[in-house]
Amino acid sequence: MIRTGERYLDDLRDGRTIFINGEKITNHVDHPAFRNAIRSVANLYDYKVKHADSMTFKTETGEQISLHWELPSTPEKLVARGHAAYEWAKQTVGWLGRSPDYTPSALTGMLTHIELFESYSQERADALRNYFAYASEKDLYLTYALISPQGDRSKTPGEHTKNIYHTLGVVEKNAKGIVVRGTKMLATGAALADEVFVGTHYPLKQGIDERYALSFAVPLNTDGIKIISRQSYELGANPKDYPLSSRFDENDSMLYFDDVLVPWERVFVFEDIEMCLRQLDSTATEVIMDTQGLARYAVKLHFLAGLAQNMAEINGVCQIPAVKESLAQLACYAMNMEALFKSVIHCPKIYNGFYIPDKTLLYTYRVMSQSIYPNVLGIIRKLAGGGILMLPSSEADLENDEILGIIEKTQYSSVASPIERVRLMRLVWDAVGSEFASRHHQYELFYAGAPYQTLGRFYKQYDWESSRALVEKVKIP
Numbered sequence: 299m300i301r302t303g304e305r306y307l308d309d310l311r312d313g314r315t316i317f318i319n320g321e322k323i324t325n326h327v328d329h330p331a332f333r334n335a336i337r338s339v340a341n342l343y344d345y346k347v348k349h350a351d352s353m354t355f356k357t358e359t360g361e362q363i364s365l366h367w368e369l370p371s372t373p374e375k376l377v378a379r380g381h382a383a384y385e386w387a388k389q390t391v392g393w394l395g396r397s398p399d400y401t402p403s404a405l406t407g408m409l410t411h412i413e414l415f416e417s418y419s420q421e422r423a424d425a426l427r428n429y430f431a432y433a434s435e436k437d438l439y440l441t442y443a444l445i446s447p448q449g450d451r452s453k454t455p456g457e458h459t460k461n462i463y464h465t466l467g468v469v470e471k472n473a474k475g476i477v478v479r480g481t482k483m484l485a486t487g488a489a490l491a492d493e494v495f496v497g498t499h500y501p502l503k504q505g506i507d508e509r510y511a512l513s514f515a516v517p518l519n520t521d522g523i524k525i526i527s528r529q530s531y532e533l534g535a536n537p538k539d540y541p542l543s544s545r546f547d548e549n550d551s552m553l554y555f556d557d558v559l560v561p562w563e564r565v566f567v568f569e570d571i572e573m574c575l576r577q578l579d580s581t582a583t584e585v586i587m588d589t590q591g592l593a594r595y596a597v598k599l600h601f602l603a604g605l606a607q608n609m610a611e612i613n614g615v616c617q618i619p620a621v622k623e624s625l626a627q628l629a630c631y632a633m634n635m636e637a638l639f640k641s642v643i644h645c646p647k648i649y650n651g652f653y654i655p656d657k658t659l660l661y662t663y664r665v666m667s668q669s670i671y672p673n674v675l676g677i678i679r680k681l682a683g684g685g686i687l688m689l690p691s692s693e694a695d696l697e698n699d700e701i702l703g704i705i706e707k708t709q710y711s712s713v714a715s716p717i718e719r720v721r722l723m724r725l726v727w728d729a730v731g732s733e734f735a736s737r738h739h740q741y742e743l744f745y746a747g748a749p750y751q752t753l754g755r756f757y758k759q760y761d762w763e764s765s766r767a768l769v770e771k772v773k774i775p
């Protein structure tokens with residue numbers, strides 16, 4: 299049985315603790331702050347059922363599960379998982395960053411390098427292998443939380459001596475597992491996912507920070523996990539006014555662990571700083587996960603190029619050469635990312651019998667996606683002019699005959715009706731100007747790490763020797 303949208307919704311009614319707008323809510327699945335985004339995820343599961351040939355595979359035990367759980371043991375498998383990610387991204391036109399294929403891709407990249415875990419600890423490697431089998435068999439939706447909360451960034455977590463559990467750390471270990479307390483900065487999709495993978499990415503100091511050097515996975519309804527949701531952009535958003543906010547607000551939540559027991563069979567790294575970083579840096583975790591990210595980003599840029607062209611057409615400026623140049627620039631960004639995506643899935647490196655996407659290409663994506671996105675928004679805003687504000691205040695205005703009469707006389711376009719024009723302009727606003735759009739701007743800038751980090755890591759990864767060899771060819775001694 300492939301996991302359907304309905305089964306996902308049933309499983310999600312798990313009694314987890316979520317706080318929003320001063321309340322601890324029950325039944326978040328039907329709550330107006332989360333319900334539409336949750337339905338968008340359910341639609342993804344249903345899409346997969348309908349397109350099982352290209353979106354799923356059969357395991358050795360006969361289970362039919364999502365392709366993003368498959369290890370890329372042939373070049374074709376890497377290409378197939380890339381295409382599946384692209385197809386899923388198209389269903390949300392690139393606006394759901396943490397769709398259910400994101401974090402499993404990270405775990406897949408750990409499994410391709412399981413020998414690293416084995417050389418660290420046979421028990422922890424078994425825990426990871428068994429967890430992967432369990433989560434994939436159930437086709438779980440996982441989110442992840444790696445980053446420590448901001449506080450004093452000049453100190454490591456252990457140097458916050460007045461509050462050593464500001465960042466999530468171990469309180470005690472016992473025969474059953476470890477008890478953890480403290481915070482992880484953000485888990486996008488914590489209201490939407492079944493479980494969370496917790497890791498650590500921030501530099502930690504030997505001898506001070508071992509208690510924070512952990513990785514584990516737990517269900518989001520585990521006793522003691524408190525999900526502190528940010529403002530919901532779908533809450534109160536009429537889909538006709540906010541077509542994106544109302545459907546794809548995947549939410550970001552701070553996670554507070556109030557003395558949570560994590561069983562040993564779900565602990566993958568325990569109090570080991572080097573291993574904690576190596577599970578991300580020295581495996582295929584980042585690159586397989588980023589392949590999904592790159593597919594989604596390319597789809598989003600194609601959507602934004604199409605949206606801008608539609609707006610220019612409605613405004614009758616499409617044939618102006620300078621406008622064509624701006625639109626071409628948007629299309630070029632989209633094609634650039636698509637080309638990167640294609641080379642990533644078609645030019646892998648072989649490691650341990652697995653076909654692994656190239657790290658330098660994916661680090662390029664991280665850097666470029668951060669620098670392109672503000673330009674894309676800038677171009678669309680420039681093309682939009684005041685048209686994205688010369689709009690009725692909400693759908694309610696269209697239901698008032700007096701206002702509707704004025705709208706019909708004023709929202710003129712040669713190629714669209716007044717209502718079509720209003721709807722399109724509202725979509726543009728939701729993509730570039732609404733609070734949802736602003737959050738997306740921040741997402742593209744930070745989700746893969748702050749720009750100083752992505753650039754710093756790219757600097758280390760790039761093949762400087764080969765580029766310097768070119769310089770040597772023409773240097774005059």
Ligand SMILES: Cc1cc2nc3c(=O)[nH]c(=O)nc-3n(C[C@H](O)[C@H](O)[C@H](O)COP(=O)(O)OP(=O)(O)OC[C@H]3O[C@@H](n4cnc5c(N)ncnc54)[C@H](O)[C@@H]3O)c2cc1C
Pocket residue numbers: 441442443444445446447448451483484485486487550737740741744745746747748749750
């Ligand atoms: C919308 C959104 C969703 C997210 N979702 C998730 C998620 O699901 N899971 C998850 O684990 N994380 C998530 N994150 C967190 C994300 O990974 C972090 O924002 C990112 O790693 C940067 O860390 P930070 O925000 O603590 O910024 P900081 O590290 O505090 O940096 C902020 C700024 O301070 C300056 N700065 C700080 N240190 C330095 C330095 N050493 N050198 C130079 N400049 C410096 C830079 O200007 C930098 O941009 C999300 C973030 C956003 C915005």
